Amino acid sequence: MRTGLIMALVVAAWGHCEAIQAEQPNILWLTAEDMGPHLGCYGDSYAETPHLDAFARKGIRYLNAWSNAPVCAPARTTLISGLYPSSTGSENMRSRVPFPASLSMYPTLLQQSGYYCINPGKTDYNLIAPKNLWNKTNKQNPWPDLKSHQPFMAVFNYTGTHESQIRTRPHAWKHDPAKAPVPPYHPDTKEVREDWAQYYDNITEMDGWFAEKLQQLDEQGLTDNTIVFFYGDHGSGMSRNKRWLYNSGLRVPLLIFVPEKFRHLVPADSPVGGTSRRLVSFVDFAPSLVSLAGAEIPATLQGNSFLGTSIATPQRYLFGFRGRMDERIDLSRTVRTERYHYIRNYMPHRIYGAYLAYMFETPSTQKWYELFQNGQLNEAQSQFWKRKPPEELYDLQSDPDEIQNIIASPEHQDILNELRQAHINHVMQIRDIGFLQEAELHTRAPQLSPYDLGHDDQLYPLAEIFRMAELASMPTPDIRKQLAKGLAHTDSGVRYWAAMGYLNQGTMVVQGSREQLREVILHDPSYDVRTIAAEALARYGASEDLPSCLDCLIEAADPEKHGPYTSLLALNAIDHLGTKVRPIEAQLKRLPREGTGTWTPRQGWNYPGE
Numbered sequence: 001m002r003t004g005l006i007m008a009l010v011v012a013a014w015g016h017c018e019a020i021q022a023e024q025p026n027i028l029w030l031t032a033e034d035m036g037p038h039l040g041c042y043g044d045s046y047a048e049t050p051h052l053d054a055f056a057r058k059g060i061r062y063l064n065a066w067s068n069a070p071v072c073a074p075a076r077t078t079l080i081s082g083l084y085p086s087s088t089g090s091e092n093m094r095s096r097v098p099f100p101a102s103l104s105m106y107p108t109l110l111q112q113s114g115y116y117c118i119n120p121g122k123t124d125y126n127l128i129a130p131k132n133l134w135n136k137t138n139k140q141n142p143w144p145d146l147k148s149h150q151p152f153m154a155v156f157n158y159t160g161t162h163e164s165q166i167r168t169r170p171h172a173w174k175h176d177p178a179k180a181p182v183p184p185y186h187p188d189t190k191e192v193r194e195d196w197a198q199y200y201d202n203i204t205e206m207d208g209w210f211a212e213k214l215q216q217l218d219e220q221g222l223t224d225n226t227i228v229f230f231y232g233d234h235g236s237g238m239s240r241n242k243r244w245l246y247n248s249g250l251r252v253p254l255l256i257f258v259p260e261k262f263r264h265l266v267p268a269d270s271p272v273g274g275t276s277r278r279l280v281s282f283v284d285f286a287p288s289l290v291s292l293a294g295a296e297i298p299a300t301l302q303g304n305s306f307l308g309t310s311i312a313t314p315q316r317y318l319f320g321f322r323g324r325m326d327e328r329i330d331l332s333r334t335v336r337t338e339r340y341h342y343i344r345n346y347m348p349h350r351i352y353g354a355y356l357a358y359m360f361e362t363p364s365t366q367k368w369y370e371l372f373q374n375g376q377l378n379e380a381q382s383q384f385w386k387r388k389p390p391e392e393l394y395d396l397q398s399d400p401d402e403i404q405n406i407i408a409s410p411e412h413q414d415i416l417n418e419l420r421q422a423h424i425n426h427v428m429q430i431r432d433i434g435f436l437q438e439a440e441l442h443t444r445a446p447q448l449s450p451y452d453l454g455h456d457d458q459l460y461p462l463a464e465i466f467r468m469a470e471l472a473s474m475p476t477p478d479i480r481k482q483l484a485k486g487l488a489h490t491d492s493g494v495r496y497w498a499a500m501g502y503l504n505q506g507t508m509v510v511q512g513s514r515e516q517l518r519e520v521i522l523h524d525p526s527y528d529v530r531t532i533a534a535e536a537l538a539r540y541g542a543s544e545d546l547p548s549c550l551d552c553l554i555e556a557a558d559p560e561k562h563g564p565y566t567s568l569l570a571l572n573a574i575d576h577l578g579t580k581v582r583p584i585e586a587q588l589k590r591l592p593r594e595g596t597g598t599w600t601p602r603q604g605w606n607y608p609g610e
Contacts, residue, residue, distance in 0.1 A: 024114065024151040024293055025262045026226040030213050031155065032206050033072060033162040034237035037253040039203070046181050048174075048204045051211035052230065052255065059228075059257035060270050064338055066281040066318045067234040070242060070249030071325060075233045075282060077126045080105050082286025082301040084321065086333070087430040089441045089450025090126035091323035097441065098449040099127045103300055106286040107133050107153070113293040116149035118142055121157035147220045153289065158209050161202045163237025166195050167362045175200045183248070183401050185240055186364070187371050187381050195364040199236055227265075227292065227307075228257040239365045240384050243325050244352065245334040245343050246402050247394075250320050254280065256307070265292060267311045279318050279338060280306050287312075302430055317422050323434055328354045329572050331434060331469075332388075335423045340412075341402065342419035343392040346435075346473045349504045350576075353384045390474050393419070427466060431455050435465050436493050437528045439565035465493040472501030480509050484516055487533075492526040499532035503539070510540035517541070521548055527556045527566050535573035538580060546580060553577075554584045560592055 039049045041056035069075040069085065077090045081099070085091040088099070099105070107117040108130065120139040123129065137145045146152045159165075177193040180200070186192050210230065217223055235241040235249040242249060258266050270276035283303035290297045291308025304312035320334040331346040359365055371377050372385045380403045393409075393416055394402040406412050426432070433441065433454035441450045445459050454460050468486050471479065479501065486498025502510050502517065510517065520533040530552050538549035556562055556570035574581050574588070581588070 023261070025259070025265070026146070026151050026222060027115075027153045027229070027289060027292060028213075028217065028226050029153075029155040029229045029231075030158070030210055031230070032158045032160075032203075032210075032232050034234065034242055035161045035199075035203055035206075035232040035253070036235040036241065036248060036251055037232075038200065038236065039253055041255070042253060044181075046175065046179065047200060049207040051207045051214070052253075055210070055214070055228075055230065055257060056255050058273060059255050060266065060272055061275045062254035062256070062270075062280055063275055063277050064279045064318070065231065065252050065254035066250045066279075066320060066336075067232075067252050068250070068282045068318075068320050070234050070244055070246075070320070070322060072233050073124050073126050074321070074323070076122075076124055078282040079285050080107075080123075080125050080129065081127060082106055082283060082303055083451070084283055084302055084319070084430050084432075085126060086321040086323070086432045086434045087302065087451060087454060088127060089433050089454065091321050091434050092126065092438060093323070093325050095126045095324075095438070096128055097126060099129065100449045100451045103451075104298070105129065105133060106289050109286070109290050109295065109298070110153050110293055111135070113290070113295045114151060115293060116146070116152040117154075118145070118152070119155040119157075121155065122159070143216055143220050147222065150222075150225065151293075156213055158206050160209070161199075161206050161232075161237075163242055163358075163362070165202050166199050166237050168198075171198055171201070173197050173201060174204060184380050184403055185384065185401060186238070187368055187377055189364070189367050189371070191363040191367040195238065195362060199238065224259045224261065226259065227262060230255040237362075239353065239359055239362065239368065243322070243356075243359070245320050245322050245332050247336070247341055247396060247400070248402070250318075250334075258307075265308050267306070269314060270306070277338065278306055278314050279316070281318050281320075283319075317419075317426075319423075319426050321434065324438065324568075326356055326358060327568065327572075328356055329438075329569060330354075333423055333427070333432075335419050335426065336396070337415075337419070339395065339397050340415050340419065341392075341394045341396055342416065342423065344420075344423055345388040345390055345392070346469050347500070347504070348388045348390045348473055351385060351387050391416075391420075424466075428462065431460075431462060432466075433460060433462075435462070435469050435497070436460060437496050437565070437569070439528055439563060439569070440492065440526075442565070443563075460493070461491055464489070464491065465497060468494045468497040468501070472497045473504055475505070479505060480512055483509065484513060487516060487520055492524075492529055495520075495524065495526065495529045496532060499529050499536060502536040503532055507540045510536050511542075514541050514545060518545065518548065521552045527562050528569055531556045531566065531570045531573055535577065538573075538577055547583070550581060550584045553581075554587045554591075557588070557591055 038044050038047050039052050040047045041053040067075045068078045071093050074085045074091050077085045089097045110117050116135050118137040119134050120142050175197040177197040180193045180196040182188050231254045232252040287297045287301045287303045287305040288307045291305040291310045294309050318336050322332040334343045391407050392405050393407045431454040433450050445453045483498045483501040486494050489495050517533045517537045521530050524530050534549040534552040537545045553570050553574050557567050559567035
């Protein structure tokens with residue numbers, strides 16, 4: 001009798017333990033746009049962020065959190081998908097590509113685990129999200145819905161720290177611009193100090209918004225059941241931070257509060273009330289959410305969970321990417337350890353600070369460029385307006401502002417080779433499709449998503465294309481024979497990078513290949529390949545080559561004929577040729593500025609009445 005009673009109590013107790021373990025936490029994300037870890041809790045003495053500092057003292061403060069992308073839409077695309085946008089074809093700023101039908105975004109995965117998921121603010125993805133991705137809610141007052149639909153996952157986003165808010169004038173500065181910290185790559189001017197001070201003012205305003213959200217959570221009686229994340233979507237909106245692959249463009253604040261009942265979901269290397277040196281990035285957030293929900297993490301997710309019931313081994317590397325930034329075409333990749341940061345630039349013929357209309361609205365950017373034009377900057381401040389090197393390596397411990405490129409340092413060759421190989425391995429592992437020109441993401445196999453295209457080696461021979469991109473972007477002895485062979489390849493992706501090699505290598509290589517380049521310009525089936533070859537020959541060939549090059553470029557620049565991506569490629573080439581394009585100025589002015597039809601990536605142009 002006694003034994004039976006004891007066993008009954010044991011079973012009841014065990015059932016109670018299972019019920020506690022099975023309880024799922026609510027998850028609240030409070031996010032701020034365009035801000036790095038410029039908070040008091042991260043040691044910034046200029047910042048005034050009392051509420052976030054207090055939050056950090058009772059939560060986990062991550063010291064090495066990255067956004068993977070240094071600009072908003074690709075960063076959010078990483079978050080929503082749990083995949084690198086360089087794998088899904090969604091790395092380019094302001095693009096819309098299909099999401100693979102066989103995969104699920106994290107709200108769907110959480111809903112399958114019983115979660116009510118809302119995002120009443122900004123979505124802004126480069127991937128086309130499935131319909132009904134989020135549960136509907138009252139955007140003005142979502143709290144009653146959240147209280148009645150537990151467990152929930154909610155995202156509230158703050159826009160007041162955005163780049164555009166750095167330059168709104170008039171402005172009454174709360175932080176004294178005279179005391180603003182100016183990094184060594186920026187000139188110390190009135191405009192720079194005012195923009196930095198206004199950036200910090202905006203962060204202080206955001207700190208108040210953050211406190212209001214926590215108060216609202218508490219008023220609903222939800223605090224003890226809710227894990228709260230705070231993070232920025234990428235680095236600050238200042239030039240050379242936002243859009244660039246430096247640590248200042250990728251590193252974000254990440255603070256996480258975990259209630260007492262869910263402390264078992266936190267690994268020992270991330271103590272509550274302390275700091276975590278674990279390397280985490282946005283691609284890790286989706287698997288961490290699934291893990292917090294107690295569900296099985298899909299093998300297709302490319303990140304590593306750092307919280308929950310399935311916590312991955314700490315990673316040695318973080319990876320980042322840069323593709324087209326609005327109207328400017330570029331391609332760079334990056335990898336870092338906790339201490340060292342490697343950047344690989346595949347278009348080193350372009351300068352860092354290529355003109356972006358939106359970026360140049362900021363007063364500090366205008367003044368910075370003006371001083372460069374007048375020769376009034378030192379070397380560190382001038383570098384942004386010069387050509388990129390193919391490779392960069394920085395010691396974040398001794399050089400946190402990444403001023404000294406130690407790529408040639410003899411004592412750093414081992415770490416350089418390690419990071420080079422880590423980058424190559426990553427490209428192959430995720431099937432990085434960013435090495436295919438953007439137009440062909442949509443036209444090479446229009447029945448497939450770019451992700452599916454990238455995972456078909458017959459349609460996308462990554463190894464061959466990547467090998468040519470590596471060769472084309474590095475100074476290489478006797479490269480002309482290899483580029484000539486690349487120009488004759490059957491795959492347009494290989495030919496594109498071979499043509500890019502002539503543009504990167506310059507006069508000596510182009511002068512010895514003029515006849516082959518002229519053939520490409522006239523006859524290559526791909527207008528993207530023609531465009532790059534035309535820019536190379538126009539820039540570095542003979543004067544008699546120029547007319548045919550300009551004819552090719554003005555033809556490719558017509559979006560009605562060749563679509564917006566080839567047009568953008570050609571317009572970039574034309575812009576970089578400067579005064580050489582004067583013979584086609586009248587034709588440029590006649591190019592359509594608004595499509596008379598609707599262009600869709602998968603179908604081309606559709607005209608009214610057709």
